[in-house]
Amino acid sequence: MAVITVDSGRLGAAAELEHCRALEVGNILLFPRTPFELPEADRTFLLTQRQVGAGYHKNIAYRPQSDRVTGFVKRGGGDAERLRRVLRDYSARVVESTAAMFPTYARAWRLDFASFRPQEEAGRELSQRARNDLLHVDAFPTRPSGGDRILRVFTNINPTEPRVWLTGDTFERLAEQFALSSGLLVRARRRTPGQRLRRLARALGVPVSIRSPYDTFMMGFHHFLKENHRYQETARKERHVFPAGATWMAFTDMVSHAVLSGQYALEQTFIIARESLALPPKAPISILERIAGAEMA
Numbered sequence: 391m392a393v394i395t396v397d398s399g400r401l402g403a404a405a406e407l408e409h410c411r412a413l414e415v416g417n418i419l420l421f422p423r424t425p426f427e428l429p430e431a432d433r434t435f436l437l438t439q440r441q442v443g444a445g446y447h448k449n450i451a452y453r454p455q456s457d458r459v460t461g462f463v464k465r466g467g468g469d470a471e472r473l474r475r476v477l478r479d480y481s482a483r484v485v486e487s488t489a490a491m492f493p494t495y496a497r498a499w500r501l502d503f504a505s506f507r508p509q510e511e512a513g514r515e516l517s518q519r520a521r522n523d524l525l526h527v528d529a530f531p532t533r534p535s536g537g538d539r540i541l542r543v544f545t546n547i548n549p550t551e552p553r554v555w556l557t558g559d560t561f562e563r564l565a566e567q568f569a570l571s572s573g574l575l576v577r578a579r580r581r582t583p584g585q586r587l588r589r590l591a592r593a594l595g596v597p598v599s600i601r602s603p604y605d606t607f608m609m610g611f612h613h614f615l616k617e618n619h620r621y622q623e624t625a626r627k628e629r630h631v632f633p634a635g636a637t638w639m640a641f642t643d644m645v646s647h648a649v650l651s652g653q654y655a656l657e658q659t660f661i662i663a664r665e666s667l668a669l670p671p672k673a674p675i676s677i678l679e680r681i682a683g684a685e686m687a
């Protein structure tokens with residue numbers, strides 16, 4: 391796993407494929423200069439925002455589909471409307487820039503939430519499962535991916551301080567080590583009444599909101615890693631410093647990561663369709679299906 395520095399936001403077709411492959415196997419792409427525009431006035435405005443109940447809301451979220459903001463302190467004076475405008479513009483620009491770099495992904499991706507992270511990460515008091523400073527791979531409790539992948543683009547808008555991450559082994563290695571021994575893979579594949587119903591509905595082509603075995607596994611694995619003290623202590627770790635003004639992207643379902651310090655980051659999440667991957671066998675769902683010898687979708 392490596393951090394690959396990219397100079398320009400414009401990639402040709404050959405570079406696109408090369409960068410897709412690099413991302414999909416668990417590398418991070420780093421743009422020391424953010425490849426999209428972030429007006430100075432918007433950045434300055436964001437640095438004055440505070441979030442509500444920092445223990446409950448992990449960050450300020452922006453939902454591009456419904457144009458809604460959640461998790462910030464309302465102070466009146468038109469701030470709420472301005473914050474929404476700033477996050478809407480940020481989201482539109484990062485989407486445009488990422489789509490220009492990765493047209494193949496963009497054809498079938500689903501736009502997930504954007505977020506603004508105004509809290510200092512060093513010394514944050516969050517519940518064990520919400521803690522950002524413990525190594526984990528991402529899974530979203532409320533938005534199961536069904537086997538599609540989580541691509542996240544982060545921008546450090548702090549004027550001076552870096553954002554510091556730890557990364558550990560890739561999902562592939564972690565799954566080889568823990569998927570079976572943790573009991574999670576077997577548990578996720580259990581034929582519960584809910585799973586039977588889900589299969590039936592899928593066979594009939596009826597939409598259901600019951601989680602796939604894959605999503606059950608990924609959520610459990612997220613918790614398992616954060617709660618596993620021995621793993622946290624003994625894991626192979628690398629420290630990465632993302633400087634002020636930088637943008638970086640990673641498949642956070644593959645790169646195990648934790649944030650140690652930093653304040654004021656913007657982030658946009660994309661759900662990348664399994665079908666549009668350059669290396670489908672490297673998708674976490676494919677890795678698990680190989681280990682399980684069965685379908686997980």
Ligand code: SIN
Pocket residue numbers: 507522528544553642647648649655
């Ligand atoms: C995370 O996805 O674990 C948080 C990373 C960050 O906020 O830098």
Ligand code: FE
Pocket residue numbers: 526527528642647
């Ligand atoms: Fe994460």
